[in-house]
Amino acid sequence: MEPTMSLGVFLLPGGHHPSAWRVPDGPVPDPCDIDYVASLASLAEHGGFHFLFLADSDALWRSDGAALRRDPNAFGLEPLTLLSALSRSTETLGLVATVSTSYHDPYSVARRLSSLDHLSRGRAGWNIVTSFMPQVAANFGGSALPAHDRRYERAEEFMNVVDGLWRLWGHGIVTRDRASGNYLAHGEIPTLDHSGPHFAVRGPLNQPPSPQSRPLLVQAGSSPAGMSFAARWSEVVFTVESDLDSSARTRARFHELLAGAGRVPGEVRLMPGLLVLVEDTDEQAWRVLDRLQSMVDPHLGLVQLKDYGFPIDMTEHSWSDPVPAVRGDADGQQGRQEVLRRIAAAREMSIEQLARYVAFTRGHNLLVGSAERVADEMERWWRAGACDGFNVMPARLPLDLERFSASVVPLLRDRGVLTAPRPGWTLREQLGLTLSPVDR
Template identity: 40%
Template sequence: MSRSTRQLKLGAFLMATGHHVAAWRHPDVPAQAGLDFAVYKELAQIAEAARFDALFVADSLAAPTGPIASRMARSDYFEPLTLLAALAAVAAVTERIGLIATSTTSYNVPYHVARKFASLDHLSGGRAGWNLVTSDNAAEARNFGREEHFGHAERYRRAREFHRVVTGLWDSWEDDAFVRDKASGEYFDPDKQHLLDHRGEFFQVKGPLNVARPPQGYPVIVQAGSSESGRELAAQTAEVVFTAQPSMAAAQAFYADLKGRLKQYDRSTQSLKIMPGVFVVVGDSESQAREKFEAFQDLVEPEVGVALLGRMLGNFDLSGYPLDAPLPALPLTESGQQSRQQLLTELAGKDNLTLAQLGRRIAGGRGHYSLIGTPGQIADELQAWFEEGAADGFNVLVPHLPGGLRDFAGGVIPELQRRGLFRTEYEGRTLRENLGLARPKNQFV
């Protein structure tokens, strides 16, 4: 396949002040960005002008707690669907860029999720995407009447059924069901309405949905699980996968494994886009890029880095361990991200890192592959991953917002375009069209 027909896909990962845990302390970063719509409006316009495929907003249903929580900046930020609806509907903000929001299957119910994402797809003219997650934060349980989080296997059984119900509800109506014929008095064609009437292990949902079928048929389904259960769910249901991979070799193995699972579900390899996360710091020279990065690293308090580490390992409290001690042996968590726990444990052992060193190491990329250099150096690496079977594109993480995104859009994007690796204009108006994904047929027709 030539470059003219295969180009990489790019998502802009928006995390309030930036992906670096200390970004909010940097003088160039608006510390209140999590609740400042003007900041998000600027980010969306930067990304769309650069022709990113989508904006991606993650989510958690619990604020940080504990002795270090007051020093971390993930306690106040917009609910993703509300934010993306505003970016879609407010005049002159966005027109083409995709809008992907996280919504957990553990602490939601299918009808609400189906209705909200169908509404976002209509508001945006077909640009919505649902990042289906099972919740890796055990602290969410107590905000929803549970003493304990769901176990790993149960979370994935629930997610599989949740997906079946949501997609069934999106198919409640055929595309032309709503005739709205004033002369005859018929608002919709009853033969084109379909009741789901689902009864399963976790849910009983009759339907139909009280929103017309989304413009895309289904909003694009995104997932981020890389455990064995996560991979199998992705092979069965996902159209885009976000993943954290520490090296090209690891990314190639993940790519081959996940693409290889598609055949058993009668899916083509083109029906799933694998987009590893990449943490990027751009400079006019490599030394300038490293100086930028170290300015953020210098703001990392050791205790904050270790608190972030404990959260990412599966909600372990590591505050009782000496900062200069090695990472203690931890059980494989039932409640957290098993794949991320394995990745970070292997990183600590390979480089013989202390807790403080490991916390500092992940303060920016949080386990994702990191690139620090010039636009040309960064483009070289992205091109190699793309052309050598490690990625279909990338979910771009920058240390700070909006500056880091502006650096990538102004430096790396033109370099990728010059090489013929990235679009100069959008292919269509919907997220599916721009990602090259087929519009799903209604399962009841």
């Protein structure tokens, strides 16, 4: 069967537009209120999404007090804890948690992710990140992040350990034989005995294999190191793309890397972020966006740029200046810097325009308009081979999640582009992916 479009929702409880929570209709978001977050998860599940994705950093997302004060998405619950709770209120929705390989240890992470896969009966996914904000380092006894490519080196060893741990048990060991009194078929679970520059882990995991054997592996770095890591490990790749041609080029380049790693395109879903704001007509939608954008403090965007490693020094510039040539910090988010640099040049943006734009989009593609318009554009990207699906980022919550589910999803289904999630399927199966026999 030909794969259809993969559909995830990137959940920021306050909505992706930084002003969305101030609009007086709808609930005031509380990222720490399980009932509120569970209601959004339920909307996503009934709306036909394949998975819900939670981003995370091991520090406040804002490095600046003025930006922190205005941002309902700067903090929240720890993703594996939150998704464990959501595993009991959802049935088909995949649950993708972000966990950093730079500040956690592989034994605990392997165990916690495997637990989520057990709890959700095979719906767990892991967004593997290497962390990019210096304030994370300060929470783990360091003053600076390790250098960019060093972080990926550690991530590589981390993956070898967790993957090794997930394979050790093998299947069919838990036999629960009351007659003999043997709960397990044998008592000899192999050890891993890993010893490397970053980790020494004996194993085995104190848990039998979960329904998917290992969670769905997701990754979102698009630097050269990030892409080659993804080519070796990822099954879903999140990207930041603002136009179809560039996304098609990224996908083609990524397929070459996959071939180099001995893998085929069908083993991976490339899913750019997609900001959506849906109204009855395109004009109405743009009017709403203009109002939301007028409430954005451009300072927020400047802080965002600095956190990506793209600092603009306002002691040397004024807001109306064109975006200066900034030498990005190689230890920041290289992929994102590149995308933003390209957008600012192509649209000849001033610093203020870029700051307001980044505060909302963070470089992602923006689809504003009627349901037909949103569905048409998604179908166009997908049919052109620019992506395998989308990581949908609703501008307003719950509004754009409700509207997308009620009006865009049915259009995509009618066109045969999108299929409904099936009860009882694992997350990997919902996306039309399988684990290769060696990984099983």
